[in-house]
Amino acid sequence: MPALAPPITDLAYQECLNPVCSARFSIDETHFSCPNCGDLLDIQYDWDRAAVPADPRVFSARRGLEGNDPLNVSGVWRFRDLLPFAPAEKIVTIGEGQTLLQRADKVGEFVGLAPGGLYLQYEGMNPSGSFKDNGMTAAFTHARMVNATRVACASTGNTSAALAVFCSATDLGFRAIIFVGSGKIAYGKLAQALDHGALTIQIVGDFDDAMQRVQQVADRLGVYLMNSVNPFRLEGQKAIIYRILEALAWQVPDWIVVPGGNLGNSSAFGKAFIELVHLGLIERPPRLAVINATGARTLDELVGRRSLDWNSGLPKMDRVERYYGELDHDQVKASTIASAIEINRPVNLKKCLRALDFCQGVVSSATDQEIMDAKARVGAGGLGCEPASAAAVAGARRLVREGVIARSDRVVCILTGHQLKDPTATVAYHAADQEQFDKILGCRGVQRAGFANRPVVVANELDDIIRAIALYSGEHAANRE
Ligand SMILES: *Cc1c(COP(=O)(O)O)cnc(C)c1O
Ligand SMILES: [Zn+2]
Numbered sequence: 238m239p240a241l242a243p244p245i246t247d248l249a250y251q252e253c254l255n256p257v258c259s260a261r262f263s264i265d266e267t268h269f270s271c272p273n274c275g276d277l278l279d280i281q282y283d284w285d286r287a288a289v290p291a292d293p294r295v296f297s298a299r300r301g302l303e304g305n306d307p308l309n310v311s312g313v314w315r316f317r318d319l320l321p322f323a324p325a326e327k328i329v330t331i332g333e334g335q336t337l338l339q340r341a342d343k344v345g346e347f348v349g350l351a352p353g354g355l356y357l358q359y360e361g362m363n364p365s366g367s368f369k370d371n372g373m374t375a376a377f378t379h380a381r382m383v384n385a386t387r388v389a390c391a392s393t394g395n396t397s398a399a400l401a402v403f404c405s406a407t408d409l410g411f412r413a414i415i416f417v418g419s420g421k422i423a424y425g426k427l428a429q430a431l432d433h434g435a436l437t438i439q440i441v442g443d444f445d446d447a448m449q450r451v452q453q454v455a456d457r458l459g460v461y462l463m464n465s466v467n468p469f470r471l472e473g474q475k476a477i478i479y480r481i482l483e484a485l486a487w488q489v490p491d492w493i494v495v496p497g498g499n500l501g502n503s504s505a506f507g508k509a510f511i512e513l514v515h516l517g518l519i520e521r522p523p524r525l526a527v528i529n530a531t532g533a534r535t536l537d538e539l540v541g542r543r544s545l546d547w548n549s550g551l552p553k554m555d556r557v558e559r560y561y562g563e564l565d566h567d568q569v570k571a572s573t574i575a576s577a578i579e580i581n582r583p584v585n586l587k588k589c590l591r592a593l594d595f596c597q598g599v600v601s602s603a604t605d606q607e608i609m610d611a612k613a614r615v616g617a618g619g620l621g622c623e624p625a626s627a628a629a630v631a632g633a634r635r636l637v638r639e640g641v642i643a644r645s646d647r648v649v650c651i652l653t654g655h656q657l658k659d660p661t662a663t664v665a666y667h668a669a670d671q672e673q674f675d676k677i678l679g680c681r682g683v684q685r686a687g688f689a690n691r692p693v694v695v696a697n698e699l700d701d702i703i704r705a706i707a708l709y710s711g712e713h714a715a716n717r718e
Pocket of ligand 2: 253254255258259260271272273274275276
């Protein structure tokens with residue numbers, strides 16, 4: 238039997254992110270912001286008393302152990318010593334995190350990298366089809382620790398899909414309440430929420446509106462909140478980094494590139510690297526690149542143009558408030574085909590600034606045209622992804638062109654969600670007639686489908702079909718070069 242992590246609940250505590258406050262709370266309590274000052278909360282550990290293996294190969298060895306212990310099958314809880322807040326018997330897992338880091342030379346060439354330079358981390362392989370499952374397993378575990386049963390989130394789609402699956406697949410009495418903006422959710426994701434039996438509340442408004450409402454409802458009804466303001470969720474999402482490092486034999490890549498929406502992932506990655514360096518499991522962090530969509534570029538604007546930074550834990554938040562005021566004044570709403578990152582008020586902004594600070598991070602944006610083109614290249618050269626994920630690849634390409642990422646660098650792009658999450662966008666790009674293309678993509682500023690793989694329409698006649706294959710297979714091959 239493997240050595241299980243010791244019962245370590247007393248190692249962990251919640252701490253306010255604001256260094257002026259630094260209030261601490263037990264992990265037996267449920268808060269979604271600091272009760273003292275309203276800032277974000279972090280989960281912290283007394284690492285001196287934690288029994289973290291000195292050799293990270295211990296985590297990998299657990300995977301092959303006999304008996305299929307769910308805690309070893311999970312790509313999150315295999316690394317339980319690095320998020321030691323939960324007693325083993327409280328852990329809620331559905332087999333999340335069995336994902337793949339794949340070398341992708343063809344996509345790498347598109348990005349502008351040398352062979353062996355680009356790796357894609359396929360988080361779409363999670364049970365609900367996105368990386369969100371990594372966070373849900375940790376947040377559901379905490380919900381179970383505090384005996385919560387009604388769980389809620391606001392979502393652009395994938396958080397709600399993950400929440401719904403965790404409720405339906407665990408049989409622990411969890412009931413899902415989901416808030417979505419009207420007309421703002423990709424069909425694959427809405428399908429999941431409905432099919433898994435979640436109470437789905439579509440409000441007239443966008444994600445930022447839904448987010449405000451769900452926080453009010455959580456306050457009023459005492460419902461457990463599963464958005465990434467929940468600090469336990471980010472603990473689970475650290476495991477994406479552990480699996481990447483594991484797949485690279487704990488050799489740190491030069492860059493991690495991730496799309497930025499609510500900035501939970503980038504925040505979790507930064508925290509993972511801070512802790513791994515502190516624990517001596519790696520010597521230095523990689524550089525981090527967070528990619529916004531041009532139509533939802535709050536982070537890029539604030540960091541790139543208005544010099545917002547971590548500032549030792551005291552970012553100049555008046556700059557943020559001023560920018561939000563401008564958005565309101567000009568009635569600017571987030572707008573991008575990459576619906577998962579169609580967010581203008583990212584709740585984890587401060588934590589992301591910490592991650593950028595620790596990892597010498599950069600921020601960039603990708604247009605919807607760049608996102609859809611990159612998505613088509615990922616599909617043609619790999620396992621595929623949804624639009625928001627392709628922002629990472631489009632962003633990496635831009636950063637290579639700008640000379641920020643060197644052509645010889647080793648780069649990992651996080652593909653956050655599965656290709657089938659948003660079939661509407663994919664079909665509109667590849668196959669739609671002009672009218673459909675304009676309706677779905679044209680209004681997003683996508684002018685052309687440069688990498689479209691069009692279906693060939695032929696009469697139902699064998700000779701015509703054979704002629705079409707002869708005619709188009711040459712062209713098709715050329716297209717894919
Ligand atoms: C949630 C989500 C994102 C955004 O991640 P954040 O942690 O909110 O920045 C990106 N891509 C996909 C597919 C998502 O589901
Ligand atoms: Zn506080």
